Amino acid sequence: MSHDWYSDFVNSGFGRAVAGNVGLPPVPKLRRWEPGQPLLSGAALLGTATADGRVAKVVRAVLADANVEVHEDPAAPIGGGSSSSKVAAAVLDATGLSSPRDLAAVQQFLTPVMRRVGPSGRILVLGDVPAQAERPAVRAARRSLEGLVRSAAKEARYGATVNLIHVADGAENDLESTLRFFLSSRSAFVDGQRLDVGVVPGYAGSSAGTDWDHPVTGKVAVVTGAARGIGRTVAQTLARDGATVVAVDVPAAGDALAHTANDVGGTALQLDITGEGAGEAILEHCRRHGGIDIVVHNAGITRDKLLANQDTDRWNSVIDVNLNSQLAINDVLLASGDDDGFHRGGRIVTVSSMAGIAGNRGQTAYGASKAGVIGLVEATAPLLADKDATINAVAPGFIETAMTAAMPVGTREAGRRLSSLTQGGLPVDVAETIAWFAQGASYAINGQVLRVDGQNYLGA
């Protein structure tokens, strides 16, 4: 990984003074999760935009369960402080909007909040799903929240994030893992994003009894591309959260893979995922663990070339590893038995990319494969609903890995600074999002693609 000297400088005493005088962007140090950390580092404000809000009750209950001090009167003094004391989070129930005029209530809640949310604070807006509204005025109001949230995220400072959750009709009680993820420091690098909960019908599950410090306890998780980089961190994160990890990578990376597997107390499977029978080989290996609960399709390659210089062999290798292998393995998982195959209630998490959403110069093959992953997720989600299973994707932005360390300095600095959080993310930020999708308690999240990019401007 390439060291972020700029961040060191502006966070030093001298550097902070210089940066302040000449207007250099600050680089906030983000709060990140560790076992036992409280959900929030301080109090939370809770507001409702309309009288018809239907999720405030659930938010209240989750915060109470997590022992968070909640204030619903923004004028009330907090703890031993005043009514302007910093808060760790602000949550607004913005469901029930009937026209764009109702947005004023959202503005009235958020305006004071922007100055009151502390470092690595969380601003979370919960709204209705626009597509579930028929009247233009209602749908317009619902859709407005997205523009508001994305803009506010660009204004928030000191590592605070602003995100929007769309809650489908009837999904009010299926929000706990989502609320806990977005409020906690597990979502440190998720900023300016939208997530839909409960939009794929027929989901089933429960978050009752979840050990939130170890939310995947007893689960068997397969992670491809686990020898190094983000995959290795995903393996470590899932193991930390309680899973038995099966680490998969190509035989040529076997020594690093063995290191990962032994590090997390899991098993190593040396396998070319593009090979014939790769899905069956994964199933066969996992029989020893009694089947599979979680599959993380992390393995991916880049063979960057300008399209004008691209050749079909390189093109095909990217599409095969990044896309076709996932399709083939998913087919095997879907056809497998519940007993010692892909279990009922299983989770598939795949890795898309900012390049698949916004495109990247020199990455036509990679961008195509990663956009394809989104199509795969959307089409597979309803198929998995029959099995009470889910599939979702994470789309990383600029993440500090060996791959980004190899970039030219200018490109790397632009990748880091041109984002709302003015820094690159860490592999663990991607891993935390994957691990949250992988939770049994995330049963109502299906078919979603969430960017983990600090609201990167380049991939907007």
Add this chain to the structure above:
Amino acid sequence: MASPRRAAVVGANRIPFARSNGAYARASNQDMLTAALDGLVARFGLTEERMGEVVAGAVLKHSRDFNLTREAVLGSRLSAATPTYDVQQACGTGLEAAILISNKIALGQIEVGIAGGVDTTSDAPIAVNDDLREVLLEANRAKSTAGVVKALAGLRPGQLVPEIPANREPRTGMAMGEHAAITAAHWGIERTAQDELTALSHQNLAKAYDAGFFDDLMTPFLGLTKDNNLRGDSTVEKLGKLKPVFFPAGGDKAEATMTAGNSTPLTDGAATVLLASDEWAAERGLPVLAHLVDAETAAVDYVHGDEGLLMAPAYAVPRLLERNGLTLQDFDFYEIHEAFASTVLATLAAWESPQFCKERLGLDAPLGSIDRGKLNVHGSSLAAGHPFAATGARIVPTLAKTIHENGGGRGLISICAAGGQGVVAILEA
């Protein structure tokens, strides 16, 4: 002979084998054995698990490595509560280690164990010569400064020449290759036949790699992902161009047949194999590739007698067959260690010879020939290389997986060893 239960070959891990003074030039036996163990731990999720025993050894060993296997286990991810011991039976070490583990499993003394072997010819021990050693020991024994000075006064420049281990029989002073050349000449093993066996070994090993056969038997090490002695494009024609390097003492040099191609090179590497009771494997949902049925060792008098140094397996196999009520043809696969191509061919010739079988083995009829299509089907030492003690732990899982992929069957392992010894075993599934 019925044993209480048969030990199961569950799986294995080895590092790719490297030609001497190449990829592993700076790796020690302990480094390589630890890496092989850690790969096995990763494949089977054995972190912090206590094995009944780990048994391994090395032929070329530093004196500080008296507890080599224990040190490797302590450096690995296995539980530090895993007991170990070292064995050394020259090239038979790896197979003997597997037999020892299997016997304890059969007797119910342990449920699971790891057998292994490692050797480096690159990081070899170098000893001071005996004259210097005597002077230094005398100085160490001296009780006064004057005594030390007196002892050290015995130092001479010639004593600084170190003793480097050589692939040489102590009692004959002959290289193993020279011994093998005598045997080859005795049995009239032709150059072409040796080169054909060699080319096939390379081709079979290359095919096995291409088919992913070693994906669950091997973990890369120090940048090597395949045995680097392997020449997949090896042919009889190419091998035919090499000059002979081993000559039978007193024989006609023009008739020499053994080259660097049809002899195994000096090699560095390590191999391990996981053996367990069926119950242990079943509890963990692990496959049983094959069972180790029985084993036999033999030795021949190559010093005073007239038997070839590497011919002991020719004696061990008939004894093993008789005890198990089998004939030489009752096998689906044969793994005959390719110390030299001529050794394999001389062993097969001996079993086909009515005279040898009658006079040396006391049999009424020869053991007969084998179907050569069943011999070393995934390549053997000529292609993979031969880190002495590791070879047995390479062959056992290779044969076990071959039988498993075949959907069952029976296989014979035959390994010749320095000192005129041989170790043979039967696997079955």
